[in-house]
Amino acid sequence: MVAPPDTSEFRVAVEVLPTVVLVLVAGEVDLATAPAVAEAAHRGAAEANGDSPLVLDLSAVDYMDSSGLRMLNELRTGFGDRLALHRPSHAVVRVLEVTGMAAHFSRVEAY
Amino acid sequence: MDDGMGAGAEAVQLIHRPDVGRALSSPAAAEFVLRADRVAPRSARVALRRLALGSVAHRLLDVLLCVGEAISNAVRHAYPPGSSGEIVVKAWTHEDGLAVLVQDRGRGFDPDGDPSREGVGLRLMRRLADVVSILSRPGGGTAVLMVFRA
Numbered sequence: 001m002v003a004p005p006d007t008s009e010f011r012v013a014v015e016v017l018p019t020v021v022l023v024l025v026a027g028e029v030d031l032a033t034a035p036a037v038a039e040a041a042h043r044g045a046a047e048a049n050g051d052s053p054l055v056l057d058l059s060a061v062d063y064m065d066s067s068g069l070r071m072l073n074e075l076r077t078g079f080g081d082r083l084a085l086h087r088p089s090h091a092v093v094r095v096l097e098v099t100g101m102a103a104h105f106s107r108v109e110a111y
Numbered sequence: 112m113d114d115g116m117g118a119g120a121e122a123v124q125l126i127h128r129p130d131v132g133r134a135l136s137s138p139a140a141a142e143f144v145l146r147a148d149r150v151a152p153r154s155a156r157v158a159l160r161r162l163a164l165g166s167v168a169h170r171l172l173d174v175l176l177c178v179g180e181a182i183s184n185a186v187r188h189a190y191p192p193g194s195s196g197e198i199v200v201k202a203w204t205h206e207d208g209l210a211v212l213v214q215d216r217g218r219g220f221d222p223d224g225d226p227s228r229e230g231v232g233l234r235l236m237r238r239l240a241d242v243v244s245i246l247s248r249p250g251g252g253t254a255v256l257m258v259f260r261a
Contacts, residue, residue, distance in 0.1 A: 031183045032149040063172075065152070065179045066231040091172060098238050099231055 012036050014044035020111050021048045026060035029068035038071050054079050055111045059087035064095050084108040140203035147189060147196040152182040159202050166204040167259045173239040174259050180232035181213040181255045189217025208260040216252040
């Protein structure tokens with residue numbers, strides 16, 4: 001069996017586009033890093049006009065635990081239908097599915 | 112600290128049964144102490160990654176997730192904010208898989224309490240590990256033993 005690569009460093013970036021606020025997350029989302037994702041999302045939303053959709057690109061997240069899930073739930077509470085996940089990675093989908101939360105998050109293929 | 116480690120000592124006795132004790136003396140084991148802070152879950156995952164790869168590689172993500180959850184729970188719940196508690200982690204491989212023991216000397220809880228009030232972290236652990244055994248009582252620290260079959 002080929003060993004999976006070591007997890008990469010956590011990174012989060014915000015892009016306020018004309019029609020969408022995009023939050024790009026990479027690496028491990030856990031107790032130490034989940035607050036930075038929430039902070040980035042709120043910062044981006046504050047910069048954007050009105051009720052732009054908030055899209056979290058989670059394609060490069062190689063670990064997420066219940067701290068990440070709590071963060072996602074809080075964003076869902078705050079942003080409601082405006083929140084969508086883009087290409088959640090296997091690590092993200094695993095936690096959403098095991099906890100029965102997968103259906104609670106909308107997904108977008110393109111933004 | 113006699114009181115604080117009561118639950119932990121009990122758990123260690125349990126895992127020193129002869130069949131498991133043999134594995135404890137093998138080099139495929141790890142033991143370390145972490146300060147209960149926000150980076151402790153990641154430190155434990157990094158430290159146990161090689162051991163998990165060597166024993167339960169096919170379910171590496173789930174195993175590291177459970178380890179992270181157990182440590183996160185200790186960080187979030189065991190010690191009062193601002194205090195610097197410790198978390199002891201012991202892990203050993205066995206021909207049938209991997210066992211991980213996470214202990215703190217914090218405030219403990221009633222493990223027989225209302226299951227609907229269990230946190231998401233503990234629910235994940237119960238779903239993903241083959242065995243989750245919790246020894247705890249209010250004021251008496253917490254020991255969590257998880258077993259992952261190969």
